Amino acid sequence: MIEQTTTTPIEAAPVPGGRVELNGQIYWTDAKGALIPAEIVKPTDQLVDEQVRKIMGFAVPLNAQVARFKQHTLNDVADLMAVLAQEYSTKIGGEKGNVTLTSFDGTLQVKVQVQERLTFGPELQAAKALVDEYLTELTEDSGPELRGIVHHAFRTDQSGLVNRAELFRLLRYEIPDERWQSAMRAIKDSIRVDGTKEHVRFYRRADARARWEAVTIDVADA
Structure with a gap:
């Protein structure tokens, strides 16, 4: 028998x-x-x-309750x-642990999706050097779009992370140049799986x- 989880009213912490x-x-x-006297605080x-x-x-406390609810659900x-x-x-469920559970009447559904957290190793710097070398031989007119894509792919955000989607986009380009091919192999070799994160999603409908x-x-979407 699966234990039913319950929630309690939120009390201010x-x-x-x-x-x-x-x-x-x-x-x-x-x-x-700095310490500001209370009488001069607007x-x-x-x-x-x-x-x-x-x-x-x-x-x-609401954040803590949601976290407990997620763990109880998992x-x-x-x-x-x-x-x-x-x-x-x-074994029940998908290869990576993904599973979809649906109520008997087809109106309620719980999905558990396991997403891999990816990081990139030092090979990525070698890939960038090879791509830059290839791009230096292109004229401004021959590859402006590609230059923009490469720029966005290797640019890091405030956390020092590259744009993963744009980086994978480069892998779809069939460019015969040997340096480009070597760069794409370096990108693939740089990919590391740094653990997984489980997402739980809930769905309902009036009828099947x-x-x-x-x-x-999510409070932002509620």
Whole structure:
């Protein structure tokens, strides 16, 4: 029997006040860590601060509850898969652990999708050097689109991560130049699987002929 998970009402969690008392005087701590006397903090700043702390008081425990719900769901699905595997003496679900569970009447659905986290090794720098060498021989008129694609593919974001989708896009180009071919092999060799992340998605519909509608848990999409 799969254990049913339950939720409890969200209660506000204590949030640091951002204020200190020194020698009987109340000070507010600003973003630089400086202590500002309470009487010179603008009322509007005080109001914003109050509301942010009030909202965060509910957001923090809600985040923890969603995390617990996700883990309970994954555990329930894993238990069910184990029971089914024992019953039928075979592995249930996709090759990477993906599985879709649908209610008997076809109106409710739970999907567990396992996504690999990819990183890129030092071979990527060799690939960029080879691509740059190839591009230097192209005229401005002969490869402007390709130059733009390469620029976006190897450009890193604020976290130092390359654009994975644009990088994989380069692999689709059939360019016979030996340096390009070597660069594409280097890109493929640079790919590392740095663990996996499990996503749980929920769907419902009025009847078995209706379209599925997502039941979102993401606050941004609620």
